[in-house]
Amino acid sequence: MTSATPDNLQFLDDPVGLRITWDRLVSISEEAAATLVNMAFSSIIREVGDYSCLLMDESGSSLAQPKTSVPVFIGTLPATVRHLLAKFPADTLRPGDSLITNDPWLGTGHLNDVTVVTPVFRAGKLVAFTGSAAHMSDIGGSLNMGSSRDMFEEGFLIPPSKLMHEGEVNQQLLDLFLANVRSPDRVEGDLHAMLAANQVGASGILGLMDDLNITSVTPLAEKIHALTEQAMRRAIEAVPDGRYEAAVDIGDYEGDIHLNVAVIVNGSEIVIDYAGSSAESPFGSNCPMSFTYAYSVYPLKCLLEPNLPNNEGCFKSITVTAPEGSIANARPPCAVEMRNRVGHMAHAAIFSALADIMPDRVMGHSGSAPVTCDVFAGQFDDGQRFVESLCVNGGTGARPAADGIVTGFPGNMSSTPVELIESATPLLFLEKAIVPDSGGAGRYRGGVAQRMVIRNTSRFPVSHSMFYSRQRHPAEGVLGAAPGAPNYVAIGGEPLEKPVGRHDIPAGGEVTIQMPGGGGKMPVAERCHSAMLWDLQEGYITDEGARRDYGVDSNDLKRG
DSSP: OOOOBTTBOGGGGOHHHHHHHHHHHHHHHHHHHHHHHHHOOSHHHHTSOOEEEEEEETTSOEEEOOTTSOGGGGGTHHHHHHHHHHHSOGGGOOTTOEEEEOOTTTTTSSTTEEEEEEEEEETTEEEEEEEEEEEOSOOOSOOOTTTOSSGGGSOOOOOSEEEEETTEEOHHHHHHHHTTSSOHHHHHHHHHHHHHHHHHHHHHHHHHHHHHTOSOSHHHHHHHHHHHHHHHHHHHHTSOOEEEEEEEEOOSSSSOOEEEEEEEEETTEEEEEOTTOOBOOSSSOOOOHHHHHHHHHHHHHHHHOTTSOOSGGGGTTEEEEOOTTBTTSOOTTSOOTTTHHHHTTHHHHHHHHHTTTOTTTOOOOOTTOSOEEEEEEEEOTTSOEEEEEEEEOOBOOOBTTBOOOBSOSSSOOOOOOHHHHHHHSSEEEEEEEEETTOSOOSSBOOOOEEEEEEEEOSSSOEEEEEEOOOSSSOOOOBTTOOOOOOOEEEETTEEOSSOEEEEEEOTTOEEEEEOOOOOOBOSSHHHHHHHHHHHHHTTOOOHHHHHHHTSSOHHHHHHO
16 A cells, blocks of 8 residues: 555555555444444343444544444434534543433434544544444333333433543543443443443554554545545436335324325435424334434435445435424424334335335335334342343345345344343243244245243243334335234233333243234336246246245135
């Protein structure tokens, strides 16, 4: 690679050297992420992967993100930095400082996600930022998902603050925070892991600057952002201009709630507009604009340029709007703990809107959206208390040219291992199995659901706090395909009409959880129908083959 000096940046014009530098930035972010995962105390970070680490330039614009983290946090972390800088201007920051907040409207949309940002200094000059966002195992509050009427009932709010001041922990803030959570040791351990991850990222940036002999990352950031923006604009230009609309229903418990979207393509720019969506809910299904933005630009990037590394340039040609006071742009202090129910459904509305003009790229709606995170709290027989989160995925929608699978989309989070829950709680898994034929039928079928049966082996009741969607509105198929199976939750064999809020599992009692299946996909309905008829005429279709290849009964084909 060509050596660079403050006055000599030829490596930016060398495609090979630039690509090596770009890949090194991603590698630094992944090293920071590995530090966070290895040091974290909570399973939701270590095993589930509900976190992200980000490298940013001196303005807070994103440069690189690890491949293993929650991808949408790249849409929230830069905005969080800008909010933090409004409280703590750059010229007031010092080496050894780290800033913190979990304000839903400044961060990732609900209180459980805490963001820690560390300024990076070189020779006394601010040159970059590193940031981590992670879901805390507990944030206080009532642990009664779905019942909160405002944010104040949902847990402890950290306004923009200094967690570290010139290398010293802000012990007063930390003590106040830890006094309001049920698992202070875990929370404190996770915060220190985030600080360590940020420091690893900062060391990596400084090492890169030393190797390149540069005093600022701004020229490198501008080059990366420009190339990424150009690639995205070319991808958008390939989409026919027009206005494409769709709506999805998400109101399982609190009445008719819907998310309307208009995807407006004009040359090399796209506007995603949620006008016409439902007004704010009195319960927790409200989404701050930061979260709506992040979960709108990410699925759009998956459609347009899925292999392009995530950074600020990906989104400069995309604008997201939603009426203030709507469920997609809720105002403080609305209850927002279940904002996943709206944000995670943005992909469904966008994919449906673009299905006819991008039939080879869209997916069926995901049964893993919204992602669910059950919280079990109680005590062992000896009185020792526990709080543990169980994240579970349903089936994804059918992929562009393949069946769906059982994994997280668009949340990108893993299911919590059974062994971990059993070792940390008095819960015993009697069953964990896939549910046959639960994915939506189509030429490409949705991912199947999974079912779990869990027993409370403690002599005390266990509190089970949950929120589940897709009981009345399963994951829809696209291009004429069928929806996946709905969700199902029962305690003691009795189905819950509203599997949301807090319920007690009595001593010896059992809870059954069945996640939704994903929606199917019919790439082009007419072509697929012709293929079915051809196979039927040639004698290739049996009842078993029809179910396997087309998700229908062969007699239905004969009648059709």
